[in-house]
Amino acid sequence: MVLYDRTNRLHEETRLSGREPRSVARQLYWRAKMNQPPQLRLVPSQAKNSALDPAGYPHRVAILALPNSDLFDIAGPFEAFVRAGQIVQQQRTLAAPFYTVDLLTVRGRTIPTWLGPAFDERQAVPVVQAFSRYVDCYG
């Protein structure tokens, strides 16, 4: 039924355009080829406000964390957006990550979380320790 409708429509288009009618099969072949999933071409957004350019990138995500938020409520979306931004950048060979994620605080630069650990801008990179045995927990 779909093929029948499409064939009729192609005949009608050909008649209205006044061009030399090509074979319907050939036209259908080209139409099908054109319908192949295209490669999405993303261009860096020139807009100052990325919200005004949803097709561009990077998309800027701001996470406003109230003091004593749950750790996972912050870390979950943060991780999801950062990782997705890196994956999309890699898969589509973008110049920058697809997402830029900013963490906002109500005051200061430290976000105390409900269970104790705090996100702190001034925190240094932790020392990496090498273990020769299995580690069953990290404390």
Next chain:
Amino acid sequence: LTNAKPFLSYKHFPDTLIVTGRPDLSSVGGDVSPLKPWLVQRSSQVRRICSVCTGVFCLAQAGLLDGRRLTTHWQYAAELAQRFPTIQVDPEPVFLRDGNVFTSAGCTAAMDMALALIEYDVARPWLLRSHAR
């Protein structure tokens, strides 16, 4: 996680604004008052505004959710409905979308909502362009 910035010094225009809440609701009201003007201003500039768990209280107090249908952590749904009668609270879904407002329950639900937003950003333009050809 590093590079946290005070919200008042944040000069960028985010595409997506996510507000996370805190379990101690009793003291929420005192803290969000300085946030209200900023939230109201930014809500008109962002493409979508989201809340995680009790972050919805913050948005509700700023008056951004009147008449909306939304969700939160099931433990706080009744209190939310009681404090903000103009809001339709549905405690069942993991996350809900009403227009450009996305709300989610707590913990792992936030990640589900984030993944849905990512899917919308990444997959939907591709599908639309594919369909348009």
